[in-house]
Amino acid sequence: MKDSSTKTHAVSANKNNTDADLLRRVRSGEFKIAVYGLGHVGSPLASAWLRAGAHLIGVDNSSEVLENARKGRTHIYEPGVNEAFSKGLKEKRFHLYSDPIKASQDSHFKLICVPVLLTNSFSADLSAVKQVTTAIGQGLKKGDVVSLNPSVPPGTSEDIVIPLLEKESGLKVEQDFYMIYNPERIYEGRAIEDIEVRYPAIVAGAGVKSLEIGTKLYSLVAKKGILKIGNMRIAEAEKLLEGVYRDVNIALANEMAKFCEKVGVDFWVAREAANSQPFCHIHKPGAGVGGACIPVYPQFILHAASASGVECKIISLGRNVNDSMPAYCVEQALKLIDVAEVSKCIVALLGLGFRGGVSDTRLSPTYKVIEELKKLKVKEIRVHDPFITSDPNLPHDIMLTSNLSKAAKNADLVILVSDHAEYRNITNEQLNGAAIYDGRGALDRSRFAALRFASIGRPS
Ligand SMILES: NC(=O)c1ccc[n+]([C@@H]2O[C@H](COP(=O)([O-])OP(=O)(O)OC[C@H]3O[C@@H](n4cnc5c(N)ncnc54)[C@H](O)[C@@H]3O)[C@@H](O)[C@H]2O)c1
Numbered sequence: 001m002k003d004s005s006t007k008t009h010a011v012s013a014n015k016n017n018t019d020a021d022l023l024r025r026v027r028s029g030e031f032k033i034a035v036y037g038l039g040h041v042g043s044p045l046a047s048a049w050l051r052a053g054a055h056l057i058g059v060d061n062s063s064e065v066l067e068n069a070r071k072g073r074t075h076i077y078e079p080g081v082n083e084a085f086s087k088g089l090k091e092k093r094f095h096l097y098s099d100p101i102k103a104s105q106d107s108h109f110k111l112i113c114v115p116v117l118l119t120n121s122f123s124a125d126l127s128a129v130k131q132v133t134t135a136i137g138q139g140l141k142k143g144d145v146v147s148l149n150p151s152v153p154p155g156t157s158e159d160i161v162i163p164l165l166e167k168e169s170g171l172k173v174e175q176d177f178y179m180i181y182n183p184e185r186i187y188e189g190r191a192i193e194d195i196e197v198r199y200p201a202i203v204a205g206a207g208v209k210s211l212e213i214g215t216k217l218y219s220l221v222a223k224k225g226i227l228k229i230g231n232m233r234i235a236e237a238e239k240l241l242e243g244v245y246r247d248v249n250i251a252l253a254n255e256m257a258k259f260c261e262k263v264g265v266d267f268w269v270a271r272e273a274a275n276s277q278p279f280c281h282i283h284k285p286g287a288g289v290g291g292a293c294i295p296v297y298p299q300f301i302l303h304a305a306s307a308s309g310v311e312c313k314i315i316s317l318g319r320n321v322n323d324s325m326p327a328y329c330v331e332q333a334l335k336l337i338d339v340a341e342v343s344k345c346i347v348a349l350l351g352l353g354f355r356g357g358v359s360d361t362r363l364s365p366t367y368k369v370i371e372e373l374k375k376l377k378v379k380e381i382r383v384h385d386p387f388i389t390s391d392p393n394l395p396h397d398i399m400l401t402s403n404l405s406k407a408a409k410n411a412d413l414v415i416l417v418s419d420h421a422e423y424r425n426i427t428n429e430q431l432n433g434a435a436i437y438d439g440r441g442a443l444d445r446s447r448f449a450a451l452r453f454a455s456i457g458r459p460s
Contacts, residue, residue, distance in 0.1 A: 019216045026220060029055035029093070034107035036100065036132045038065050040292075040360060041149060041184045042113030043074045044191035046094075047084035048221045051196070055093045059103040059132075066096045077359040077387055080192040100132060104139025109147070109217060112136070112161075113184070116150040117362075118296055123303045124153050126160060133161050137168025145178040145213055151239045151293065153300045157181045157232040162206060179206040180214035181232040183239035188291075189357045200225040204235035243297030244315055249283040250294070251318035254325055257285035257441075257457035267457030268441050285457050287329040287417045287439030288365025289322040290354030295363055326368035326417075329456065333415045333437030334376070336454055341412070345378045348411040348434070350426075351418025352385040352400065356440070359387035366417045369439075370398065382407045386422045408432050416440055 025031035026049075034057040035046040042058070049056050060066050068075050072086030088094025097103040104110060114128035129150065136146060146165060148157050162173050173179050181204045186194045195201070201222035205211030215226050229235040253271070260267035267285065274280045289295050298315045305312045337345060354364040361367075366383065373381050374395075382399045384407035394400055401407050404426075408414060411434040416423055419440035428448050436448055438455035445453055454460045 018219055022216050023053075023220055026055075027053040031109065032057060032107040033109045033111065034059055034097075034103045035111045035113055036060075036103070036136070037112070037114035037128070038069055038074070039113065039115065040076050040078070040188055040191070041186065042111070043076060043081045043085075044078055044186060044195060045111060045113060045149070045184065047078075047081045047192050048195045050084045050088040050094055051080075051192070052221050053093075055095075056088060057095050057097050057103045057107050059097045059100050061098070061100075063098070066098055069094075069096050076188075078188065078191055084192070100135035101139045104136045104144075105141070106139075108141075108143065109145045110136050111147045111149055111182075113149050115292060116152055116296075117292060118299055121303075122299045124156075124300050126152070126156065129156070130160065130164065133164045134168055137165040140165060140169035140171055140177055142171065142176045145180065145210075145217065147180045147182050147214065147217075149182050149184045151183060151243065151297055151300070152236055153304050154233040154236040154240070156236060157204075157206070174207040174209050178210040178213050179232075180204060180210050180217075181235045182214070182218060183235060185239075185242070188360055196221060197223050200227045202227045202229060202235050202238060204229040204232040206232065240297045240301055243294050244301060244318075246283060247289060247294050247298050247322060248314055248318040249281070250285070250289055251321040253283045253285040254321050256282070258328070260457055261459055264459045266459065271457075284441065286325065286365075286419070286441070287415075287456070288325045288368060290363040290365050291358075291360060292362045295319070295322065323368075326365045327372050329415065329417075329437065329439040330369055330372040330376070332454055332456070333413060333435075333439075335460075336435035336437060336452060337413055343377055343379060345412045346380045346382070346410055347373055347378050348382045348384060348407045348414045348431075350384050350407075350414060350416040350423055351420055352383050352388050352391060352394075353418045353420065356419035356421060356423075356442070359385075361388065361391055361393065364418070365439075367393065369415060369417055370395065382411070384408075385418070386420055404430060408434060413437070416442060 033049050033054050035042045036059045038058045038060045046056055046058055058069050072089050074081045112132050114132050117125050119125045148161055162179055171177050183202055185199045201218040203214045203218050203226050205214050218226055257267040271282050298319050352361055352366045353359055384401055386402055389402055408431045414431050414434045414436045416438045419442040435452040441455050441457050
């Protein structure tokens with residue numbers, strides 16, 4: 001941004017900041033919104049706009065996702081989305097397109113919510129963003145606004161998205177169209193609430209005009225206010241900082257948990273006491289860090305850092321520690337059974353979602369736990385998850401079920417991998433007396449026989 005200001009300005013989204021004319025245009029359908037990518041981010045974001053009364057076009061390259069949305073359903077577990085989709089369809093304000101150029105021609109505000117994952121060389125895979133940006137550029141009109149929402153390496157908006165939009169449209173940013181970066185700040189399972197009331201929305205613009213229109217637009221849905229950032233690179237880095245902080249913090253918790261186990265200290269009790277001090281926010285240790293965010297963002301930084309000749313030792317170490325946790329948990333769990341019996345062992349894994357309360361399996365630690373168990377040639381592996389009934393990524397010989405007694409039947413060892421709330425009150429009887437390793441410190445140990453139970457962070 002050419003503006004000299006690189007400061008962060010928090011503004012509250014009270015009535016004075018809500019542009020009445022813009023709201024009228026959004027609600028009348030004069031100013032249409034298109035959300036590209038109806039996944040974990042796009043669906044709740046589209047819902048927030050539908051709930052604000054907008055006329056919205058949902059765009060996706062998956063026919064299954066579009067088919068579901070046309071029936072007022074989403075393929076993900078996210079409270080409030082089905083209701084918002086259904087109401088939007090009933091009121092004829094929600095339309096589904098498979099043609100991304102037509103969606104751009106028919107809309108005025110375009111939000112890019114497609115995934116940015118990792119390439120095999122651990123750099124950011126921007127192929128979906130480039131594909132969608134190209135299509136948006138081909139349908140772009142004067143006065144349109146484009147918002148990039150995924151977490152991306154700093155410089156993506158300025159160096160990749162804007163040049164592509166300008167090339168494809170022949171229009172000039174700030175002069176003919178407006179570009180903003182709005183990193184999505186959601187926690188899956190309560191995403192609509194996060195967007196609407198829990199966090200301020202971060203908005204950065206390609207210039208003063210983009211920032212102004214972006215702020216007015218997001219003020220229509222983000223009741224907690226807008227945190228204006230005077231530069232898109234800073235906003236892109238901000239989102240990565242949030243993720244890296246959590247990854248490194250979890251690595252610290254994992255190290256401290258292992259240390260506490262060895263020296264006979266209950267880490268969980270120590271952690272709770274330590275976190276009562278206002279400067280201490282130690283996260284939870286566990287069987288691994290999964291999802292499309294926390295394990296991915298550190299890699300964006302490590303890749304960019306190595307290209308710039310900067311060493312980020314702590315980030316790299318944190319990644320290694322967290323990546324080693326599934327193997328560590330399997331090692332600890334196997335201590336509960338007789339080594340000679342491993343090849344006869346039936347193991348039930350609790351949880352396939354990458355953490356409790358989600359049906360999202362991307363980079364789930366459960367896959368790594370399975371890999372470790374397969375190396376040890378256990379007799380059988382079963383997976384239980386209350387939300388997931390099918391998963392093409394699971395090896396074919398593994399049973400996946402939402403029926404706990406089926407998963408636990410004759411099991412010798414149970415490993416809790418995802419801390420779904422459904423597991424918290426589980427009893428020894430429900431697990432047929434199998435040995436249990438709690439990889440999230442989520443279970444009530446008093447319900448289990450001491451010699452058949454172990455947990456991360458607790459001395460055995
Ligand atoms: N999931 C989260 O909790 C979260 C939180 C904050 C930020 N993010 C960021 O948001 C990005 C998107 O994440 P997500 O979890 O919503 O991903 P997702 O995989 O759940 O959803 C992406 C959607 O985009 C569609 N899609 C993919 N390529 C497309 C294309 N070329 N054209 C049209 N549609 C396409 C997919 O079919 C899918 O429905 C992530 O990469 C991450 O950077 C995610």
